[in-house]
Amino acid sequence: MPAADSSKPRRHRRFRRRLRTRIILSFVLLGFGLTTLFAFAALWASKYVENQLVDDVMNRNIDEYVRMHQRNPDAKPTLAVDQMYGRVVNPNDPGSMARLAADYPQWVSMPEGISSYTGTDEANQLLSYKVALRKTPDAWYYLAYDTRRANIAQQRLWWWLSLAVLVFVALSLALGWWSASKVMSPVSELASRLRAYRGSSNPRPLAPHFPQDEVGELAKSLDDYAERLTEVVQRDREFNADVSHELRTPLAIIRGSVELMLSRPDMDEKTRTRIQRIQRAEQQCTDLISALLLLSRNERGHGNTDVARVVDQLLDAHRATLGGKPLTLRVEGEEGARVDSPEAALSVALGNLIGNAVKYTKEGEVVVRLLPDAVEVVDSGPGLSKEDAARLFERGYRGTHAGHSQGGGIGLSIVSRLCALYGWEVGVRPGESKGVVATLRFSPTREASAANPARA
The missing domain is CATH 3.30.565.10 (Histidine kinase-like ATPase, C-terminal domain)
Known part of the structure; x- marks a missing residue:
């Protein structure tokens, strides 16, 4: 039958994380989480503010565009923004509506207000624009605004924020490494001093070497535990030594008496056998006491x-x-x-x-x-x-x-x-x-x- 194995199962080292690693990881995750949240918030705020500004500019410009056209229908209105393009369509003219449907089919069914569209131009380049619509019984006024520059700016902002996230993660890693070193330094010193006391029967106090903080409290608790443990070990050793000494004396008397009795030539065989059993039992007791004393002293x-x-x-x-x-x-x-x-x-x-x-x-x-x-x-x-x-x-x-x-x-x-x-x-x-x-x-x-x- 195989030898009994009472050893406790060991945890795999790869699943264990040192306290220093956990501190560094906490800093990195905190830095990454906060900077990522800030980046998303900045992107959302930028997009929201930009949409509000563009909508406000388009509403003011299309109102001005309508007024200019109504004052002088034959003149071409001048727009203040380069990315804007205006168009007037007569809803009562089938030809005008047909040309609108041919050029911009999406605009025909567009509701009044501001809408966003995407598409491609003649060179198959991506288009992104917004269109504002004002309707009157005699004319529909369209004002288109090219948002490609704004989208490029948004992309640049996204790349810069991504770079900022990476930089802040690196800074969090450095800060976490430094903080973990500062936090773990007294703990490592405490562990080093404990290892130095290995095998010592009278370890020196640890608390005087540390400030009055959590590590100092831990050192005090370890000193108290070591003191109580030393007392227990000392009492155990004294007890074992006293028991061993006190038992050896009567065993020595038994041994001497047995040897003296066995030296008598007139002893019958039955009595001699019983006395020899006493002699063997005394020897077993002596051996057991010696072995237990070695174990108690770890000697x-x-x-x-x-x-x-x-x-x-x-x-x-x-x-x-x-x-x-x-x-x-x-x-x-x-x-x-x-x-x-x-x-x-x-x-x-x-x-x-x-x-x-x-x-x-x-x-x-x-x-x-x-x-x-x-x-x-x-x-x-x-x-x-x-x-x-x-x-x-x-x-x-x-x-x-x-x-x-x-x-x-x-x-x-x-x-x-x-x-x-x-x-x-x-x-x-x-x-x-x-x-x-x-x-x-x-x-x-x-x-x-x-x-x-x-x-x-």
């Missing part, structure tokens, strides 16, 4: 421990507790492998794996295989479910086959923590036919290390 002890010898001791201890259980314990593989760790740490790690195999295997055998860089514990028990395999190394979790057996579900959690401390690997997988294969690897491979939680 990696060193040694040159013979793996085969520790396995033999553990198997001998479990053989003595089998009673009439039809279970065979044996060891396979080559001896000679050594591990740079105290014997207590290796004994606790292997002892939990072997103890679980012996505990949950009702009959058959438990085989411990010695490999050059690992130890495998193979049992013929009922195996593990998928849920057990996924949560086996969680603290307090007990498998589906635990039943009413004693234990708080912390043994394999201790193994996992020891592996993380020493850079080992621990994992389980299904056996070839039945049972479980538990592996403790001392030289983790790259592939396995990526999928196993119990590693440094």
Whole structure:
């Protein structure tokens, strides 16, 4: 069964945005939004004002055009604006209306007032103009105004406003970059000072290095948290040291008394067996205390421990507790492998794996295989479910086959923590036919290390 993976899923870095990036992006979006809104407002206002001015000019000019024509119908009225063109049509003359329809078919059905038209001239150039119409019983007065220059001016204004938007976006980017640097500078300094305190058991206060602002308040909160955390860690270390010291004393007394009792030649075999069980239990307690003390201090002890010898001791201890259980314990593989760790740490790690195999295997055998860089514990028990395999190394979790057996579900959690401390690997997988294969690897491979939680 694959090694249980308790590592939390990591968020993809590409979906993460740094605070500095978010500040810069906010400035850019704000600058772009405001300048774009201003550009559209300027274009609309320019177009509106221009239409109002053109309509006003055309209304005044067509009124003047009508008056001039009515005073002297034979004279050609003079227009004050170069882009204007006037025409008078007699609605009662079919020929005049026919010529109007031939030249400007849209004007025939045009309502009185001002209307906008587009079209093309003889050279197929785009035309854009407005036409004002005044109707009398004897004459229709048309006044056309060419709006192409105004449209060109509108296009130029659009290009200039587009350039202004780009310039203001660039300025917003520069301002956002500068502001983000100013805003993030104290935060970055705070993070740098925190990283500098990594591994320190007595970090210096952070608040004096920052002004009385939000970052200063954050520094004060971190100082308070660090102080409380340091107190908790210190109490935990003192407690562990005191418990370790106080437990070692009675264990040393038990060890001395057991050795003294075992030295008596007149002791019967049954009593000797029971006293040897007491001796092995005392050794297990001593090893467990040493391992827990290393874990509490996060201290990696060193040694040159013979793996085969520790396995033999553990198997001998479990053989003595089998009673009439039809279970065979044996060891396979080559001896000679050594591990740079105290014997207590290796004994606790292997002892939990072997103890679980012996505990949950009702009959058959438990085989411990010695490999050059690992130890495998193979049992013929009922195996593990998928849920057990996924949560086996969680603290307090007990498998589906635990039943009413004693234990708080912390043994394999201790193994996992020891592996993380020493850079080992621990994992389980299904056996070839039945049972479980538990592996403790001392030289983790790259592939396995990526999928196993119990590693440094």
